[in-house]
Amino acid sequence: MKILIVNTLYYPDKVGGAEVSTQLLAEGLVRAGMEVSVACASGTGFDSVTALNGVRVYRMRNANLYWPHQPKRHSRVAKLLWHAIDVHNVIMSRKLKKIIAREKPDVVHTSNLACLSVDMWRVARNAGVPIVHTARDYYLICPATTMFSDAEPCKRQCGSCALYSAPKRAASSRVEVAVGVSRFVLQKHLESGYFPEATRTAVINNCYVPSVETTPFKRTRRYEGGPVRLGVLGRVARDKGSEVVLEQLSADRTLDWTLAFGGSGDPDYIASLRAKYRDPRVEFLGHVKAGDFLNSIDILIVPSIWHEPFGRVIVEAYSYGLPVVGANRGGIPEVIEPRSNLVFDMGRPETLIGKIAEAIELLKTPCVHDHLRRHADTFSPESMVNAYLDVYRSALEGALTRSVEPVAAAIAPKARMD
Incomplete structure (x- = not known):
């Protein structure tokens, strides 16, 4: 099977988990015997073709007002124009048309499409190639990709987002199979009217590959009573729930912690947290190595206020044998180890304290670290690759059915009128 994966970025260009998952999928498919190519955008240089670990990579120079993956501010007008072009970027579509003509893929698998445009779906459908799309965030629904506003996640599309996304929603009717990295993110798209003609929907979680630090597993810290060391790993920001944790722990008088x-953020925001919560028990470490950080704590807290589509850091923590307490937002509850059930209600943030207490008791359980590490193993690249191969076969079957039905209708005898 020949597969063309289309994603905004590809290694070594990397912003977050989407790029990691895309590379793991592409190289995993190669190991499974598939012929794989990737089309992605680039903010520098010219259009180019390279080979990386058995994957042919087409890098298409950005054809919009600016390259959004640079730390530079743009005016509101420039952003509006950028998004207008991004919806129907004819130049990028023409480039993909040439790639499809050259590669002749059996399936086109799209993912993040910022800088590339949903017009890619029209090009693939016109070429007679079935489309699988993976929703990794809310790009199709919200220009900010987060569906988060005024310190709260959006319950539904606002009017401006609905207007902005209408062409994308219409274009999504060309998708044969729709995939979400969590049930939550998939359902959010379906409820908003996306992928109305899809013959199948599926949930395929992102995968995780343990680092050399965790293979073989070596934990240098074990909880043996006394103050429990809690950690929050990632960007320090309001939407990440940084202040929720500080507020609840500062008000509690039952836990020793x-x-x-571990992570950077807006300096002014971090300074405001330091000033508001003057507590010697709290450290802001800035940028850290994930392995070193996870090996230095007893419990990880993932307190996101916004609806995280997946939550890769949770799986990473489990690979270190760490209990994870997560908010009931987005796809986070789907990743939390089910037997531990360490999910707190962000609508009642005081429930965080009770779940931390449960996690402390869990730490006293024999073999808890091994059990949690086995849960991390369920998010393996092999599982992800096999799931996508099954989805690709479904897309091919669905496309075949679509092509046969019109022919059958055309040759069917006309019914007699009595």
């Missing part, structure tokens, strides 16, 4: 934030 220390808290470390």
Whole structure:
């Protein structure tokens, strides 16, 4: 099977988990015997073709007002124009048309499409190639990709987002199979009217590959009583729930704890947190190595206020044998190890304290670290690759059915009128 994967970025260009998952999928498909090519955007240089670990990579120079993956501010007008072009970027579509003509893929698998345009779907459908799309965030629904506004996640599309996304929603009717990295993110798209003609929908979680630090597993810290060391790993920001954790722990008088934030953020925001919560038990470490940080704490807290589509950091923590307490937002509850059930209600943030207490008791359980590490193993690249191969076969079957039905209708005898 020949597969063309289309994603905004590809290694070594990387912003987040989407790019990691895309590379793991592409190379995993190659190991499974598939012929794989990738089309992605680039903010520098010219259009180019390279080979990387058995994957042919087409890098298409960005054809919009600016390259959005650079730390530079743009005016509101420039952003509006950028998004207008991004919906129907004819130049990028023409480039993909040439790639499809050259590669002749059996399936086109799209993912993040910022800088590339949903017009890619029209090109693939016109070429007679079935489309599988993976929703990794809310790009199709919200220009900010987060569906988060005024310190709260959006319950539904606002008027401006609905207007902005109408062409994308219409274009999504060309998708044969729709995939979500969590049930939550898939359902959010379906409820908003996306993928109305899809012959199948599926949930395929992102995968995780343990680092050399965790293979073989070596944990240098084990909880043996006393202050429990809590940690929050990732960007320090309001939508990430940084202040929720500080507020609840500062008000509690039942737990013995220390808290470390591993990650950077807006300097002014972090300064405001330091000033508001003056507590020697709280550390802001800035940028850290994930392995070192996870090996230094007892419990990870994932307190996101916004609806995280998946939550890769949770799986990473499990690979270190760490209990994880997560908010009931987005796809987070789907990743939390089910037997631990360490999910707190962000609508009642005081429930965080009770779940931390449960996690402390869990730490006293024999073999808890091994059990949690086995849960991380369920998010393997092999499982993800096999799931996508099954989805690709469904897309081919669905496309075949679509092509046969019109022919059958055309040759069917006309009914007699009595």
